[in-house]
Every structure is written in C-alpha cells, then in structure tokens.
Amino acid sequence: xxxxxxxxxxxxxxxxxxxxxxxxxxxxxxxxxxxxxxxxxxxxxxxxxxxxxxxxxxxxxxxxxxxxxxxxxxxxxxxxxxxxxxxxxxxxxxxxxxxxxxxxxxxxxxxxxxxxxxxxxxxxxxxxxxxxxxxxxxxxxxxxxxxxxxxxxxxxxxxxxxxxxxxxxxxxxxxxxxxxxxxxxxxxxxxxxxxxxxxxxxxxxxxxxxxxxxxxxxxxxxxxxxxxxxxxxxxxxxxxxxxxxxxxxxxxxxxxxxxxxxxxxxxxxxxxxxxxxxxxxxxxxxxxxxxxxxxxxxxxxxxxxxxxxxxxxxxxxxxxxxxxxxxxxxxxxxxxxxxxxxxxxxxxxxxxxxxxxxxxxxxxxxxxxxxxxxxxxxxxxxxxxxxxxxxxxxxxxxxxxxxxxxxxxxxxxxxxxxxxxxxxxxxxxxxxxxxxxxxxxxxxxxxxxxxxxxxxxxxxxxxxxxxxxxxxxxxxxxxxxxxxxxxxxxxxxxxxxxxxxxxxxxxxxxxxxxxxxxxxxxxxxxxxxxxxxxxxxxxxxxxxxxxxxxxxxxxxxxxxxxxxxxxxxxxxxxxxxxxxxxxxxxxxxxxxxxxxxxxxxxxxxxxxxxxxxxxxxxxxxxxxxxxxxx
Amino acid sequence: xxxxxxxxxxxxxxxxxxxxxxxxxxxxxxxxxxxxxxxxxxxxxxxxxxxxxxxxxxxxxxxxxxxxxxxxxxxxxxxxxxxxxxxxxxxxxxxxxxxxxxxxxxxxxxxxxxxxxxxxxxxxxxxxxxxxxxxxxxxxxxxxxxxxxxxxxxxxxxxxxxxxxxxxxxxxxxxxxxxxxxxxxxxxxxxxxxxxxxxxxxxxxxxxxxxxxxxxxxxxxxxxxxxxxxxxxxxxxxxxxxxxxxxxxxxxxxxxxxxxxxxxxxxxxxxxxxxxxxxxxxxxxxxxxxxxxxxxxxxxxxxxxxxxxxxxxxxxxxxxxxxxxxxxxxxxxxxxxxxxxxxxx
Numbered sequence: 001x002x003x004x005x006x007x008x009x010x011x012x013x014x015x016x017x018x019x020x021x022x023x024x025x026x027x028x029x030x031x032x033x034x035x036x037x038x039x040x041x042x043x044x045x046x047x048x049x050x051x052x053x054x055x056x057x058x059x060x061x062x063x064x065x066x067x068x069x070x071x072x073x074x075x076x077x078x079x080x081x082x083x084x085x086x087x088x089x090x091x092x093x094x095x096x097x098x099x100x101x102x103x104x105x106x107x108x109x110x111x112x113x114x115x116x117x118x119x120x121x122x123x124x125x126x127x128x129x130x131x132x133x134x135x136x137x138x139x140x141x142x143x144x145x146x147x148x149x150x151x152x153x154x155x156x157x158x159x160x161x162x163x164x165x166x167x168x169x170x171x172x173x174x175x176x177x178x179x180x181x182x183x184x185x186x187x188x189x190x191x192x193x194x195x196x197x198x199x200x201x202x203x204x205x206x207x208x209x210x211x212x213x214x215x216x217x218x219x220x221x222x223x224x225x226x227x228x229x230x231x232x233x234x235x236x237x238x239x240x241x242x243x244x245x246x247x248x249x250x251x252x253x254x255x256x257x258x259x260x261x262x263x264x265x266x267x268x269x270x271x272x273x274x275x276x277x278x279x280x281x282x283x284x285x286x287x288x289x290x291x292x293x294x295x296x297x298x299x300x301x302x303x304x305x306x307x308x309x310x311x312x313x314x315x316x317x318x319x320x321x322x323x324x325x326x327x328x329x330x331x332x333x334x335x336x337x338x339x340x341x342x343x344x345x346x347x348x349x350x351x352x353x354x355x356x357x358x359x360x361x362x363x364x365x366x367x368x369x370x371x372x373x374x375x376x377x378x379x380x381x382x383x384x385x386x387x388x389x390x391x392x393x394x395x396x397x398x399x400x401x402x403x404x405x406x407x408x409x410x411x412x413x414x415x416x417x418x419x420x421x422x423x424x425x426x427x428x429x430x431x432x433x434x435x436x437x438x439x440x441x442x443x444x445x446x447x448x449x450x451x452x453x454x455x456x457x458x459x460x461x462x463x464x465x466x467x468x469x470x471x472x473x474x475x476x477x478x479x480x481x482x483x484x485x486x487x488x489x490x491x492x493x494x495x496x497x498x499x500x501x502x503x504x505x506x507x508x509x510x511x512x513x514x515x516x517x518x519x520x521x522x523x524x525x526x527x528x529x530x531x532x533x534x535x536x537x538x539x540x541x542x543x544x545x546x547x548x549x550x551x552x553x554x555x556x557x558x559x560x561x562x563x564x565x566x567x568x569x570x571x572x573x574x575x576x577x578x579x580x581x582x583x584x585x586x587x588x589x590x591x592x593x594x595x596x597x598x599x600x601x602x603x604x605x606x607x608x609x610x611x612x613x614x615x616x617x618x619x620x621x622x623x624x625x626x627x628x629x630x
Numbered sequence: 631x632x633x634x635x636x637x638x639x640x641x642x643x644x645x646x647x648x649x650x651x652x653x654x655x656x657x658x659x660x661x662x663x664x665x666x667x668x669x670x671x672x673x674x675x676x677x678x679x680x681x682x683x684x685x686x687x688x689x690x691x692x693x694x695x696x697x698x699x700x701x702x703x704x705x706x707x708x709x710x711x712x713x714x715x716x717x718x719x720x721x722x723x724x725x726x727x728x729x730x731x732x733x734x735x736x737x738x739x740x741x742x743x744x745x746x747x748x749x750x751x752x753x754x755x756x757x758x759x760x761x762x763x764x765x766x767x768x769x770x771x772x773x774x775x776x777x778x779x780x781x782x783x784x785x786x787x788x789x790x791x792x793x794x795x796x797x798x799x800x801x802x803x804x805x806x807x808x809x810x811x812x813x814x815x816x817x818x819x820x821x822x823x824x825x826x827x828x829x830x831x832x833x834x835x836x837x838x839x840x841x842x843x844x845x846x847x848x849x850x851x852x853x854x855x856x857x858x859x860x861x862x863x864x865x866x867x868x869x870x871x872x873x874x875x876x877x878x879x880x881x882x883x884x885x886x887x888x889x890x891x892x893x894x895x896x897x898x899x900x901x902x903x904x905x906x907x908x909x910x911x912x913x914x915x916x917x918x919x920x921x922x923x924x925x926x927x928x929x930x931x932x933x934x935x936x937x938x939x940x941x942x943x944x945x946x947x948x949x950x951x952x953x954x955x956x957x958x959x960x961x962x963x964x965x966x967x968x969x970x971x972x973x974x975x
Contacts, residue, residue: 029883031894049885050779231777238777251779305891305923305940307857349926353891356858357883361893364881366863371821371853373753378824379817380810382758384746395733402967403736405843406761406829424762425790426803430835430842437762448967456969460733466761466829473801474794476762 003061004129005042011062011074018042024068028357030055043129053252054341056245057150067321067358076148078264082282092158092279094222098168100287102192103204105227106168107259108283109267110158112220114138114276123273138214138221141269143245150255150341151225151262152246154202158220160212163197166222168204175200179207179242191236192228205233205250206242220279223266225259227290256290257340290340297326297334297351305352307367310359318358319351386532390482390501391464397497399462399484404444406466407434412443422471437468441483442516442525449485449520458488459521464528480528487521494522506536549579549598550609554616555629557590562624564591571595574619575612577604590629631672631679631687638668639694646701652709659702669695737975738845738964741952742827745847748871752864754823754849759813761829762789763804771812771931772888780887785833787842803831807848808888811924811943815932820939821853827948838960845948850924852934852941858891858923861942865919869897873955878904880915889922889943901957909957916954919946 005018016024022032022044031047046061054060059075066073090112098106116136118124123144124134130147134140142153173189177200187193187203194202201212205228214221233250237243260282270276297319303309310318315334319326324336324345338345345351356364391401407429410420413436420436429435438444441463452459462484470476486494498511514524558567568581571593580596595616597609620626642662649655662669673691676684746756765776774780784805791798810826827847834840851860862881869877878898886892897918899910906912921944926936949961956975958964963971 027882029885031882031884050782051885051887230779234777234779248779304855305858307859347890347926349890349923353883356891361862361881361883364859364862366866367857367859368752368863368867369823369851369853369856369860371855374755374821374823376818378755378757378822379814380757380759382756384743384756388743391735391739395735398731398733400733400969400972401736401739402972403738403965404967405965406831407843427788427790427798428833429787430833434842444967451967452969458731459969461967461969462733468762472793473762473789473791473796476789476801478760478762 001046001048001056002130003044003046003058004038004126005044006040007058007126007129008062008065011059011076012066013069013071014065015069018044021065021068025061025064027360027362028064028068030061030064038129041129050252051344053249053254053343054150056249056252057146058148060150060341063323067323070321076265078261079268082264082267082278088278088280090277090279091281092220093164094158094161094280094283095163095165096168096283096285097166098285100285102170102229102232103168103226104229104288105256105259105286105290106224106283107226107263107286108222108224109263109278110220110222110280111267111270111276112158112279114219114221114270114274116214116216116218116274120273136214136216137274138218138270141266141273142223145262145266145269146245146249149258149262149265150249151258152205152249152254153223153225153262153266154208154246155214156201156208156212156222156224157214157218158222159218161196161201161222162199165195165197166201167195169193169195171200177203178210179203180210180213181207182210185240185242188236188239190232191240192232203236204228206237206240206244206247220276221270222280223263223270225263225266227254227256227259227286253343255341255343257292260284292340293338295336295338295345295348295351296329297336297348297355299332299334301348302352302355305349306356306364308364310355314359315355318355322354322358324351324354386505386535387464389504390528393501393504394462394484394497397460397500398458399460399486402445402448402461402463403465404441404448404463405434406438406468408436408438408443409433410435412436412438412447416440416443416446424468424470424473424476439467439469440525441465441467441481442485442523445483445485445523446518446520449487453487453520460484460486460489479530480532481525482528482531483523483525485521485523489522491515491517491522494524498524498526502531505531505534506538507531507534509534545598545600547599547601547603549596550604550606551594551596552609552613553584553592553594554613555590555592556620556626557629558620558624558626560589562626567591567620567624568593570619570623571616574615577608577612631675631683632690634672635669635687635690635694638662638672639697642669642698643701646698646705649705649709652706652713655702655706655709662698663695663702669698734972734975736964736972737952737956738948740975741948741955742845742847744872745827745868745948745951746825748868749823749825749849752823752867754825754851757810757814757824757826758828759810759826761804761831763802763809765800765802767809767812768802768804768806771816771928772808773925773927773931774887778887780885787831787833804828805832806830806945807846808943808945810848811850811888811928812932815852815929815934820934820941821851822941823849823851825849836962838962841949841961841965843965844950844961845952846945847948848943848945850941850943852924852929852939854939856941858942861893861921861923861944864942865895865921865944869895869918872951873897873900879918884920884922886920886922888925888928890925892922893920895919895921895944897954900954909959918950918954919944921945 018035022035026032034045036043048055062073092110119134119137119140123140127134138155142155146152171187171191171193175187177185177187192204193200201209228250230251230253233247237247316326327335329335413420424437448461449459464482466478467481468478494515495511502509514526564583571581577597579598582594584594585592676687787803788799789801807826807828830846834842866879869879880896881893884892884894896915898904899914899916901907901909904914910916924941924943929936
C-alpha cells in the first residue's frame, strides 16, 4: 500500500525522519518496502499483513505511528448532527431488504441534487499519490474516504435503482453481471448481490454494477457503507479471480463499528464538493451494535511467554498507546478494551504480541532454551548420515550431484514411454511444462546429460530425490530414488558402484537389474527408501585367519552361454573350505578363476585341496560341459 | 675363514661408504650378498669346515652379513633422498597436478548438512515428511481457516483428484515445511526439538527470486518454559554459526497464522558488509527468517495443552540461504544441472 507522508501528517505529528520512521514501522510489523521522495512529499510503500484490515487505511497507519511516537491521533472532526444538516427537506422512497446472515450491516443514505464533475485538484492529487485514477467527484470521494477510514463505500445512481428497491441476496449461479469497468461476469452460486426490482445492480464487497454507477448525468445518489462477511466475499472474489481494494478489506474483516462515521465523512465531502442535500433517513440495518470488546492480559503469562519481565507500568503504557484502554483489574490481570477496528486481537497471545512489538523486539535479550534435550526418537525421524554416506560414495566415484524439478511435462513423460494418464498431475500448473509429478528421476538426468554435452567430454551425474508414484492421487506414494547417469563408465564400473553401495549399507542384493544402457550412455536407478528399509550397518569383528590360505587359478574352457555368476556359484557349492572365488580373466570362451581355500583352525594340505579341485572340475564338467584348459 | 669373512666385511663397508649413488649401492649389494656374491660364496664354504667350528664361524658370518646389509640400507636411504631432490629438479613442478576425478555435491546439499549440524548440536532431531499433503496439515492445523486471506501468501498447487472420491482441492503439494508441526506433534509429547529440511511448492511464476519449487527448513521446540527470547537467541546463534560469527541479526514483528507473537529476522548483508549493494537493495539487511511462538490453536489441534506447554517455531527458505551464502543472484541456478555451475561447489 502506498502512503504519502503529507497525508499522514494530517492526523499525526511525526518527529522521526522518513528513513527512521520506515525502520520503526517495519519493526512494529508494517514492513516498509520502499521510501520514495516525490516532489515535496515522501511516499511509503508498505506491506500490509492479512490480519490487519485497519492498516489498509491512512488513519489506521497514522494510529500505528501515533503509538510509535507516543502521541495522539487527530481524526477529522465530524460535524454536529448529520453532516451539519438538521432537517431533511425532501424524503425519497427506498425499500431495503437485507439479511444479517449474509450482510451484517447495511448503512446508507440518499443525497439529492448533486453535480457530478471533475474532482478538485487536492483530491485528484491525493488519489494519484496512492496509485488511484481519479474518475469523477462522487467516485473519487467514496474512494478517498475508503482509503482514509478503511470502510469501503459505494455510490449508486438512485434513479437507476428500479422500483426503489434494494434487496441483498445470494446469486443462484450463472447470472450475468456487468461491472462498472464494463466487464461481464457469470456469477458463482452463493455470491452476495443486490438486486433492484429488475436485475442485479451490485456484486457486494467486490464491484459495483455498470448501470447503477455514478456518471455526469447523475443527480441523486445512494451511498452504501456495508459490513460484509469475509468468507463469502473471498469465495466469490476467488472464483471470479476478481479482486478490488474493497474486497481485500472485507476479506480481512472490515471495521464493523466504523460504517456510520465513514458515511458521515463521505456525506460531508459530497455536500461540500458536489453540493446537494440529504434526502433520506440514515439507514443502518445491523445484526448488532458492534461495540468494543474486553480482553484480559495476565502479566504472569506475558512474562512466561516472552521470557522477560516487562515492568507493569511499561505494559500499561504500551497498551494505552495502542488505544486499548488498559485497566488494572487485579495484581496480575489487565483488562483491555479492543476497538472494533482491531478485530485481529482475539486472544491473550495477540495482546502479548502487541506489547512485545511496540516494546521493540530488538530490545529483548537473547537466550537459549533451558531444560532437557529430548532423547526419544521423533516420529518421521530421518537419519541424514545415510544420505551423506551414499552421496559421498557417488561423489568419490566421480559423480556430481544435481537437483531438479519434481514437476515435469507431458512431453517428458511421452519421450520416456510413460503414460500421462497414469501419472500424478497438478490441476493448476504454473505452465504445461510443469504439470506432472515425476515418477522417475532418469527423465531429468537424461536431459541434464545432454545439456552438459557441449561443454564436457566426461559426464557423470546423480540425483537423490523424490519420485511420486500411483495412477491417481488415491493411491499416491512418495519414495526417495537414487539415479546416476554416465557417458564414460562401462557396465561393470556402474555395477561395481551399486555393489559398493549395497555392501556399505549391508544390503544383500545384486546391481545388474538396476542398470540400463541407452544411446548416450548408461544409467542406474534404485529405490533409496527401499534400501533404507533393508539397511544393516551392524558390524562385528572377525579375527583374521591364523593359518595361510591356499590360492590357485583355474583356467577352463566353457560355452559363452554359461554365465560367470552361475559358474562361481557352482564352484563355491563344492566345499565350505572355498572362501573366495573371483574371475581373473576372460578370453573368448576361456575363463580363469581365482580360488582361495582356507581352514580357520589349521593348515590345509595339498591333498585336501586337490580333492576339492577334482570335485569342482567334475561338477563343472557335468553341469556346464567345461574342458580344463591345457 | 675368520679372516676371510672380516676382510669381506671391511672391503664391503668401505666400498659402500664410497658409493656415489643408489644404483652403485644396488650393484654392491649383488656383488656381496647376491646369489653368487662374495659373502654368499664364503658362507657356502662353512659346511666344509669341521663340525665343531661351524657354529662359531656361522655366527660370525651372520654378523658380517647383517652389518653389510645395514650399511647398505642406511646409505641407500640417504642417497635415495638426494636422488628425489635431484629428480624434482628435473621436473616442472608448476605443471598442475592430476586431480582425482571426484564429483561435487550440490550446494543445497552442503547447506542442508550445515543447517542440520548446527541444530543437531542444539539437541534437535531431523524429521522428514510427505510433499503430497492434505489441506489439514498444510493449513487447517496451522490456524489457516478456509477462505482466509492468509492463504493468499501461500499460493497453492492442487493435485488432480479425478478418478478418486477425494474432494477437489483437498490434496495439494505442500506450500511449506510447517506441515511437519502437525504431523510430528500429534504423534509425540513434549519436550520436542525438531528440524525439517524439505522441498516445497507454490503457484508462482519463475523469475530470479521466485519459483514454483524451492527448499525450506522448519524448526521448532516445545517444552514447559520455551520463551520468545529463546527464539531470538536460537536464531541469533544459527545465523552466526551459519554465516559467520560477525553476522548481525535484527527482528521485526510480522504475521503468520500459526505463531503469535510472530517475527521476521533480517541479517546483515554479507555481500557488502552493510555498506549497501544491489543484493540487499542498498539497505544493508536481507530478509532471512520467519518465526514466532507457536499459536495456542496449533497446540490444541495436536492435543498439547497450551496452558502447560509453549514453544517456538521458525523457518526459512533454504534456497535463499544457499543464494545468500554463495552470493548467487538467481534462484534458478539451483535447479540448473549445468556442471559449469556445480563444479564450483
């Protein structure tokens, strides 16, 4: 929100420099994004948090500044009676039918004999400074008072209200509505609207209608200052994607106690600037009187939450500066009176924040929690050491880590032969490029490999990240996957890396099934969540053997169809004294195996070994039809 | 025989001490100790001696052998050193070394490790939860009523619920890691200290400082006497550990539906040391953290009695911490798999 210093100064004396004021405003919660000098004025650009409807007005901000400066605010004095007019000369008819369930307060009045024209310069300038476009004196006044007081106001052309009837009701859904800016909307079911005897003339809390607006020929206006229900306004605004200054205020919860004052201020300005006379009673149809509320603050609790004892006198002073009229009830309890414009103050903690923020967060000491350190393992506990371990293995093997988007496109899926229809999908993607949740990591890794190709010869990348599986959201599951890609490592190197990972994690599994070869290189992908569930890191020392092993190499000729894995398996089966079998060399169909024989308790004799060797050869001959190499 | 052995020893030792380099020593070793070396041949002669003389001569032969071996090995160590220096002189030592091809860990990973380590030292445990979330954990428990404008600060990506009987809008991609307040707390009892790094999603167009996917971490502590000043102290400790001990932090009041009182933390700009630069928009400070005392409504939702227990929660964009730490000017660099970027970390 844009706030000119000159306008603020009308309501509050400011001693702080604009820069210091901006810093203090930020500290108390009005984040000052920018302070800009403009001619002889200074414009503050403030970020208003969604809990503070009152700060969407200049007076609201002036109140905060008054609290900071420890001074009083000067609200424009309203004239005696109603806009200074004692008697109403001519009363025009108007029937209002409303429902407090959808419209808690409906305040309004008719003014007759106005002249619609351009606004005076001072008014136009003020509006321009806060980023509003001047339209005509009536529209400008309603806007001006909304920004001044924080209550949205709408002026209807009285003569366009057919049947002199205003009926507040909810839309059936699908009705056409043309807004003041000439856009046609199809209303959602339940939108709160006002109809006259013929059609909808107002989309409550959001936008007025085109036909019933104020134009040059307008002579009589009905000014409405309502209280709307935040949820209802928000639902309609969201479904139409239509937001206005008014709707932002109503969504946050307008000052329900402020409608009459805002109307009075508006009427005074209309009579002064556009002329005319009041031509109706003051309509104020309301659910309740909307008075200030009492809210207690316990000093003990204040100190217990904040961690410091702010002196009672200081607490009272801070609350007083915020117009909360603190009253000491007992030794421990302070009763405050919360004005209707502060509907964000609902519970004691809200008052604690008020005290703390005006006291100044940066005056607090800084402490570290006392008490015991929890030792019980948390639900959803994650052991980061496991992730560190696996990432260290991969980086040691030359792989660099990448981190890519979880959201991918339909094209990505199709290129990888994945059915989009069976992939989890976002209903409102930011773009078609990021519409589906990735069911695999390889899609992005393949792209990353290609992206790096022009600059690097040897590319080794990995990602450890989530994949999202399930054909619809009802069966959705998330897993951590680990995927690596390489354009310079061969199958056995990749297999070795996976085997190394499994070995370090104590998982008893082979690596080959996770590996795929493709045009550009080779990759592997495995379910890391699954590995974590099988992990076994317990280690037990085995004494080193006291007796030397007997080692020999066995060269055989065997059909290429017989796998090394099966051969090793078969060799191992022949005796428990064979502690290790590995492949030493392969040439065409000749393979050499390295065999270690060992007994843990004594020396092996050559005879024992030669017996086992015979057994091995016999078994291999029988099963795989091997020949011993000459 | 005795004399012969002593003579061999003397001549060997003097030759060894005179030897000029390693190679010459190797030759002497063969000459005396090799298979047909002088000493070896002499030792073979011992068997020809009378039985009673053999042990004495044998012992002497061994002594001679050991003394020659020791002298050669001492000399070899010495000449080896000299040779190494000589060799190095012949090399161009300014040629860059051949580095082992070790990969690089993503800067995000390195920052997560840092963050986790800092909070581990304060007694926090890491928790990890789902990214596909329900409205309840993302908003409901955290005191974001339906149709509340506070939800505008967390533009949401909704998941397609067709082909299921789940109401549209109920299943979303989590917009913050604060979801793990409800998930963890409803299953445990105070005292609690948790830290949750993770990926979050927002309906936001991509530019240098925004994205639809980024990383956050959430932390919280709940116990009987956890106070607001504890929050200030914890955040101060964190930023000084993470960014360096001279980092300054200042706080401002803010609004989050799930904390009350709430704050934002700004840290002194590490790019310009508070002199003002484009990185901190010439303010000397950068917005880095959010937090507050956990709202009583949140505690009630997870069946923790807010009159007995209280706690604080805080969080920040991890992606932002990475860009701040390494002074990267664009969030998109973190999801770009370009090795020219990654090799810098």
